[in-house]
Amino acid sequence: MNDLAALQPLHWVSLLGFLLPLLGLVPALRRLPGWLALPLVAAGPVALTVLLGQRWVESGRPPLQSQYETALFLAWCLGVLALPALLGLRRLLPALVLCLAAALALGLGTLAGGKGGSPLPPALASIWFIPHVLVYFFGYACFLAAALLAVVQLTRAPAPGAPWLQQPQALADLLVYSGFALITLGMTMGCVWAAEVWGGWWSWDPKETWALLTWLYYLNLIHLRLAGLGDREAALRTVAGLLLIAFTWLGMKLLPASPADLHVYQ
Numbered sequence: 001m002n003d004l005a006a007l008q009p010l011h012w013v014s015l016l017g018f019l020l021p022l023l024g025l026v027p028a029l030r031r032l033p034g035w036l037a038l039p040l041v042a043a044g045p046v047a048l049t050v051l052l053g054q055r056w057v058e059s060g061r062p063p064l065q066s067q068y069e070t071a072l073f074l075a076w077c078l079g080v081l082a083l084p085a086l087l088g089l090r091r092l093l094p095a096l097v098l099c100l101a102a103a104l105a106l107g108l109g110t111l112a113g114g115k116g117g118s119p120l121p122p123a124l125a126s127i128w129f130i131p132h133v134l135v136y137f138f139g140y141a142c143f144l145a146a147a148l149l150a151v152v153q154l155t156r157a158p159a160p161g162a163p164w165l166q167q168p169q170a171l172a173d174l175l176v177y178s179g180f181a182l183i184t185l186g187m188t189m190g191c192v193w194a195a196e197v198w199g200g201w202w203s204w205d206p207k208e209t210w211a212l213l214t215w216l217y218y219l220n221l222i223h224l225r226l227a228g229l230g231d232r233e234a235a236l237r238t239v240a241g242l243l244l245i246a247f248t249w250l251g252m253k254l255l256p257a258s259p260a261d262l263h264v265y266q
Contacts, residue, residue: 010051011072011106017044018079018103021096041086041095044102045079052076061120064133067250071109073133077141078102094171097148101141128193136186140245142179143218146172147242150235169231172238176225180218187215210248217244 021040052072055063063069082098149172156168190211191201202208221229221237229237 008051008054010047010054011110014044014047014051014072014075015103015106015110017047018075018099018106020044021082021099022103037086037092037095038083041079041082041099044099045076045083048072048076048079048106062130062133064130065120065124066118067112068109070133070137070249071105071112074137074140074144075102075105075109077138078105078145081138081141081145093152093168094145094149097152098145101144101148105144123197126193126197128189128196132186132189132193135182135189139179139182139186140249142175142182143238143241143245146175146179147239149175150238153231153235154239167231169235172235173225176218176221176238180215180222183211183215183218187211207248210244214241214244214248217241 020043021037023040052063055069055072064073078098078101082095082102085098086092086095149168153168153172190208194203195201218241221234221241224237225234
């Protein structure tokens with residue numbers, strides 16, 4: 001069921017909740033009271049939490065299976081990350097970047113299939129399902145936010161005297177390191193899960209192969225960055241990494257071998 005009529009009102013409320021904070025980018029609105037920042041940034045994740053909870057109750061399973069549901073969950077992860085970005089760093093720009101990324105993920109979900117939901121396949125009925133998807137999509141959220149901050153880095157003039165954590169590429173680096181740690185944990189969980197379900201740690205199916213390629217790409221990026229790769233080159237590679245993330249997440253069904261992929265359930 002792919003039509004827009006299948007979308008619940010909370011979907012649009014969540015999208016609006018992520019778009020409202022972007023008003024902070026309008027110069028005329030930057031003088032609004034500072035206390036408005038937290039409720040504006042929190043509106044999207046709160047509405048999306050209710051929507052995900054509603055789908056969980058209605059379907060009787062975690063809403064983490066279809067492309068639509070994973071797009072919702074990716075947006076939720078980005079929205080959750082926006083809160084510590086605002087409260088911990090006390091800077092609006094990283095939080096706004098995360099809200100923009102969440103709105104983009106929700107926009108993608110608007111076009112994705114699986115809005116009506118379907119029963120959970122037996123292979124996914126495991127204690128590993130929720131933690132595996134949770135850490136992987138928080139990792140994807142970190143990489144997506146890092147890429148948007150890298151775009152900011154590429155479009156802004158350098159500020160050599162600025163504190164380290166006020167430089168977009170420095171924040172992007174932290175997100176890449178965090179995302180890499182998360183997908184490493186997610187891949188390890190996936191191996192244990194695969195051994196339980198399919199009898200082997202690794203099967204070299206398309207999903208696993210592209211997940212490994214993504215892992216190796218970010219490992220190489222971290223190695224180069226620690227070896228002295230410049231900000232501009234690091235920013236370009238961070239943005240390019242999104243192509244691997246997008247294909248690993250969404251592009252598997254385009255491959256000729258996808259019908260035989262152990263990770264294709266619908």
